[in-house]
Amino acid sequence: MKDYVNWAILAPGSIANSMAAAMKCFDRRIKLYAVGSRDLDRAKDFAEKWGFQKYYGSYEELLNDPEVDAVYISNPHAFHFDSVMQCLEHNKHVLCEKPAGCNYFQLNKMIQTAKENNLFFMEAMWTAFNPTVNAIKDWIEQGKIGKLKHIESRFCNRIPFDENHRLWAPELAGGALLDLGIYNLFYAFFLNNFEPILDFSSNVRMENNIDAWNSVNISFTNGVTTSFQSACDMTAASSTHDAIIYGTEGYITTENFFMAQKAQLHKFDSEWGNENKVTETIDLPFIVNGYEFEIIEATDCILDGKIECEKYPFVQSEILCKTMDALRASWNFVYPFEN
Numbered sequence: 001m002k003d004y005v006n007w008a009i010l011a012p013g014s015i016a017n018s019m020a021a022a023m024k025c026f027d028r029r030i031k032l033y034a035v036g037s038r039d040l041d042r043a044k045d046f047a048e049k050w051g052f053q054k055y056y057g058s059y060e061e062l063l064n065d066p067e068v069d070a071v072y073i074s075n076p077h078a079f080h081f082d083s084v085m086q087c088l089e090h091n092k093h094v095l096c097e098k099p100a101g102c103n104y105f106q107l108n109k110m111i112q113t114a115k116e117n118n119l120f121f122m123e124a125m126w127t128a129f130n131p132t133v134n135a136i137k138d139w140i141e142q143g144k145i146g147k148l149k150h151i152e153s154r155f156c157n158r159i160p161f162d163e164n165h166r167l168w169a170p171e172l173a174g175g176a177l178l179d180l181g182i183y184n185l186f187y188a189f190f191l192n193n194f195e196p197i198l199d200f201s202s203n204v205r206m207e208n209n210i211d212a213w214n215s216v217n218i219s220f221t222n223g224v225t226t227s228f229q230s231a232c233d234m235t236a237a238s239s240t241h242d243a244i245i246y247g248t249e250g251y252i253t254t255e256n257f258f259m260a261q262k263a264q265l266h267k268f269d270s271e272w273g274n275e276n277k278v279t280e281t282i283d284l285p286f287i288v289n290g291y292e293f294e295i296i297e298a299t300d301c302i303l304d305g306k307i308e309c310e311k312y313p314f315v316q317s318e319i320l321c322k323t324m325d326a327l328r329a330s331w332n333f334v335y336p337f338e339n
């Protein structure tokens with residue numbers, strides 16, 4: 001039995017460069033084997049840049065290579081379903097960029113096909129494997145801020161309008177929620193142990209038939225609440241990518257919550273008022289760029305013969321997907337390919 005995985009990258013775009021950089025630093029178990037693109041020159045340039053052994057000018061050629069063990073998929077959201085299904089049908093393990101499915105129908109089909117073919121499949125939610133985020137959860141579970149009450153976050157980016165940009169294109173499953181807000185959702189669910197939702201409310205601003213901005217409030221059955229905004233056309237006035245986790249005895253602050261490397265624990269000085277002091281800090285720099293944690297986890301799962309990751313199981317992907325479906329339904333927001 002092999003003690004390594006021959007990884008391939010399907011669709012070598014910008015995020016694929018980050019994943020390749022992470023892969024390159026762990027070549028004992030992770031082999032940079034092949035790249036597949038619809039543009040042969042692009043595949044060749046990417047392979048030479050990062051040291052992949054082979055490159056192909058079509059996805060079909062990549063998937064027909066029997067030496068490819070697993071595929072990392074990084075094309076736009078709207079293409080994930082077809083790409084994942086093709087990989088699974090060609091007996092390849094799959095790590096697919098989030099959201100793996102644009103809706104629950106797609107995601108459920110992927111999961112069922114992976115199970116039927118005894119293949120590993122995971123949505124690439126890198127935040128699930130982030131050491132700082134996991135350390136923050138430990139603080140909460142240890143009662144360091146008392147009883148958890150509220151999780152607040154923002155993920156707002158200012159991207160100039162371009163109908164060809166994937167986030168502005170409805171046919172590519174553009175919009176803020178699926179690309180950015182999914183992190184806010186995961187963060188709140190994860191820190192609250194995926195407690196069921198009691199109720200939610202939201203607002204949206206639609207532009208070019210995508211959600212350019214949204215604001216979401218959720219109440220969980222255990223009384224914890226969360227509020228977040230995600231946007232692709234504006235920054236927040238402050239704390240553009242930050243989060244605050246409130247408890248009865250203090251709160252936690254962190255920058256770039258979805259890819260955090262630092263956090264601070266603030267303890268209230270008294271039972272009333274806002275005065276507090278920082279009592280503990282987390283400082284956990286990435287080894288490479290943060291993508292290393294999920295690719296290591298996926299590789300270990302494959303080598304251990306698992307089809308599902310225990311740290312980010314199918315049910316968590318399903319909960320996120322169903323929640324986003326419900327939010328979009330409340331906005332009457334349907335992608336062209338869903339009609």
